[in-house]
Amino acid sequence: MSVDKEKQFDEMLGRAxxxxxxxVPADFTKRMLRQINSAEEQRxxxxxxxxxxxxxxxxxxxxxxxxxxxxxFPDIAVSLTKQxxxxxxxxxxxxxxxxxxxxxxxxxAGVFGFVVYSLVDLLVGDS
Amino acid sequence: xxxxxxxxxxxxxGWLDKLLAGDHQAFAEFVEKYKEMVFLCCxxxxxxxxxxxxxxxxxxxxxxxxxxxxxxxxxxGTWLWRIAYRQGVNYLRKNRRGKQLLAEQDGQLADSKEQMxxxxxxSKEKEKIVWEAVGRLPRLWAVATVLFYRExxxxxxxxxxxxxxxxxxxxxxxRGRKRLKELLAEVVGESIDVGG
Numbered sequence: 001m002s003v004d005k006e007k008q009f010d011e012m013l014g015r016a017x018x019x020x021x022x023x024v025p026a027d028f029t030k031r032m033l034r035q036i037n038s039a040e041e042q043r044x045x046x047x048x049x050x051x052x053x054x055x056x057x058x059x060x061x062x063x064x065x066x067x068x069x070x071x072x073f074p075d076i077a078v079s080l081t082k083q084x085x086x087x088x089x090x091x092x093x094x095x096x097x098x099x100x101x102x103x104x105x106x107x108x109a110g111v112f113g114f115v116v117y118s119l120v121d122l123l124v125g126d127s
Numbered sequence: 128x129x130x131x132x133x134x135x136x137x138x139x140x141g142w143l144d145k146l147l148a149g150d151h152q153a154f155a156e157f158v159e160k161y162k163e164m165v166f167l168c169c170x171x172x173x174x175x176x177x178x179x180x181x182x183x184x185x186x187x188x189x190x191x192x193x194x195x196x197x198x199x200x201x202x203x204g205t206w207l208w209r210i211a212y213r214q215g216v217n218y219l220r221k222n223r224r225g226k227q228l229l230a231e232q233d234g235q236l237a238d239s240k241e242q243m244x245x246x247x248x249x250s251k252e253k254e255k256i257v258w259e260a261v262g263r264l265p266r267l268w269a270v271a272t273v274l275f276y277r278e279x280x281x282x283x284x285x286x287x288x289x290x291x292x293x294x295x296x297x298x299x300x301x302r303g304r305k306r307l308k309e310l311l312a313e314v315v316g317e318s319i320d321v322g323g
Contacts, residue, residue, distance in 0.1 A: 009304075009308060010276070010304075012253075012257075013257060013272075013276050013304075013307065014276040014277065016253055016254045016256075016257035016258070017254075017257060017258070017261070017272075017273060017276045017277035018276075018277050019254040020167075020254055020255075020257075020258050020277070021163065022163045022164075022166045022167045022170065023166075024162050024163055024166050025180065028158070028162055028180070028183070029155055029158045029159050029162065031184075032155075032158050032162075032184060032187050033151060033154070033155055033158070035184060035188065036151065036154065036187075036188070036191055037151070039188065039191075
């Protein structure tokens, strides 16, 4: 008998709690979507700002590297310039020079590539 | 009948895929479907009227950010209950009411012993009286009770939502039920043994 009453009480409790309906503002979903859209815009804006900053850092790094190389290794800078100028007609010499200084050229090409990417991204990136 | 169930299942799966992919329309449906549940969680935790909507918004924002990580290990409703519960508790902590909740968790806080006033009992429908009685329980007992009796969650799911041991949930439910019987003695009739 007592078990029946316990069961009755549980059923009454469950039924009464299920009947309860929670009052929610009618435009809650709309407002929520507006908030989400706004958060999404903020996120995209933050990503664009980050890209711009990276591009700027790339430009500054290139300038500094060029200056440091020109000041610390004037011979290399001069020879590099000469080699670049004459590289069109002296491709074989260029290849020869590359063979002796390939580490420097590799680093330079990497940095140059990064800077070109940064510049392209800066000018034609996300609008 | 079977075909209708299959069609609904496929439709639900399609909706879930869209939801996980960040589709706004699917998320709007998600909010529409679960908003009442989230409000209920916040209210049961004892948030003030002006705080409930903010906490619910924060819950859905957290759900939006985290939906891509949902792996379907728990039901979507249980997963959202967990977020709503965490947001509600954080809200209470932020507003310096977390100490009361922690005290309840440690079992230090004695619940209100007075019975529902007769005037309240006679003036309202049973559903409202029961809900009012639940509102008089310590928050954690109330949440466990609502999850068990209204949302039909099992002990394991409630333990996951509330981040407590299953035995703790059983204790909350036992004490909550016992207290409710005392509070509702007049509604359900004197014949029910209040001793638990």
